[in-house]
Amino acid sequence: MKKRLLQYLACPECGGDIRLLSVAKEDGEEILEGDFDCVGCAKHFPVVRGVPRFAELDKIEEDKAATASSFGWEWQHFTQEDERYGDQMLGWIDPVKPEFFKDKVVLDGGCGKGRHMMLAAEWGARDVIGVDLSDAVESAFAATRSAGNMHVVQADLCRLPLKRAFDYAYTIGVIHHLIDPSVGFKSLASKIKPGGHFSVWVYGAENNRWITTIVNPLRTRFTSRINRRALLHLSKVPTAILYAATKLIYGPLNRSQGGAAIARHLFYNDYMNSISGFGWREQHTIVFDHLVAPTANYVTREEFEKWWKDAGASDVVIGWHNKNSWRGFGKING
Ligand SMILES: [Zn+2]
Structure with missing residues (x-):
């Protein structure tokens, strides 16, 4: 962390000012290991590998x-x-x-x-x-x-x-x-x-009933609990379906003359069109995201x-x- 960050910090417990007590390791402007405390409640906070914790x-x-x-x-x-x-x-x-x-x-x-x-x-x-x-x-x-x-x-x-x-x-x-x-x-x-x-x-929440009724139970009961590396591989299956749909159907239709009028009626078109330009990795991230989190609220x-x-x-x-x-x-x- 840089010293200029101090002006923005306050104690999360009492709101008091934070002061730097000691620096164990630094690299130019960057404090890599160190110790802070709160002027108000005296609680200590460390800097570990450059990040105040x-x-x-x-x-x-x-x-x-x-x-x-x-x-x-x-x-x-x-x-x-x-x-x-x-x-x-x-x-x-x-x-x-x-x-x-x-x-x-x-x-x-x-x-x-x-x-x-x-x-x-x-x-x-x-x-x-x-x-x-x-x-x-x-x-x-x-x-x-x-x-x-x-x-x-x-x-x-x-x-x-x-x-x-x-x-x-x-x-x-x-x-x-x-x-x-x-x-x-x-x-x-x-x-x-x-x-x-x-x-x-x-x-x-709106327009996402399919997620809240189908994906959510699967996520909370299964996918957020399994080994993450296994989930990473497992999530390639729905990603393949998503990828094919966006690359072969949603993307081309929305970009073609006359096709956009048809695409409008397709399931989840606005979103599918918005991600149709993304590569495999980005789409895989999106799918994985929806399956890994133990908590997800649809507002x-x-x-x-x-x-x-x-x-x-x-x-x-x-x-x-x-x-x-x-x-x-x-x-x-x-
Ligand atoms: Zn404090």
């Missing part, structure tokens, strides 16, 4: 640890090299455009391997702080350490070790994996400065609207992304 998987609730562990494993076994990531992210945070990031202090709630942090920094953010509970922080740190304005923190999204210091926060495909997503929503919103903005993307528009209302947000824009998920953008007030 505010949560230990063996000491948090079992459901959160299981979800974090499943995604951590996934992120270490899939690589990310698709150039479509920029457009994909902009689809999730619409109406936000790259210019919006200029000079902003940005919070990435559930940063995984840091894919979106890198885009935020590329688009001009002043500082980007990525928080994740899983082991993916190791990869995120490796991917972002060379940049002076990217910071990775291991912590629980519901107990953020941060001050209310952010111009903008986004959370993409993360809080629906919490037992109660509204708690994660509230927690992230509470770190945004008055007048700052928030973007959230979650799985929708109704009504619930989603309520979160924004309860947070006192204004100028809220809600969109139905690919007709299967909800994205929201709004201003957080004082």
Whole structure:
């Protein structure tokens, strides 16, 4: 971690200031091993392999640890090299455009391997702080350490070790994996400065009945419990079906003159068309994602609207992304 991260940190227990007590190992600007404490409650937090650690998987609730562990494993076994990531992210945070990031202090709630942090920094953010509970922080740190304005923190999204210091926060495909997503929503919103903005993307309940009735029982009773390497291989079967359908039917039809009118009537067309350009690996990741997580909530528009209302947000824009998920953008007030 870089010392400039300190200005954004606060104790997750009492909100007190965090101070650096000792540095055991550093590399230029980067503190690799060290020790912090809270000025308020004197609790200690370590820096391990460059990442300040505010949560230990063996000491948090079992459901959160299981979800974090499943995604951590996934992120270490899939690589990310698709150039479509920029457009994909902009689809999730619409109406936000790259210019919006200029000079902003940005919070990435559930940063995984840091894919979106890198885009935020590329688009001009002043500082980007990525928080994740899983082991993916190791990869995120490796991917972002060379940049002076990217910071990775291991912590629980519901107990953020941060001050209310952010111009903008986004959370993409993360809080629906919490037992109660509204708690994660509230927690992230509470770190945004008055007048700052928030973007959230979650799985929708609408149009996803086939997932909640067929895939969910399979996921909770079977696929999230089996050995992950076995699941990785097993998930190639549904991926092959998905891949064939998007490459042979949905993609060509939607791109052809006259075909789009027919495609509109096909099952799940908007989404299938949106992923038809993805390669095998990306589609495999999507399928694996839906099968591995012990917790996944599919959120109704009504619930989603309520979160924004309860947070006192204004100028809220809600969109139905690919007709299967909800994205929201709004201003957080004082
Ligand atoms: Zn404290």
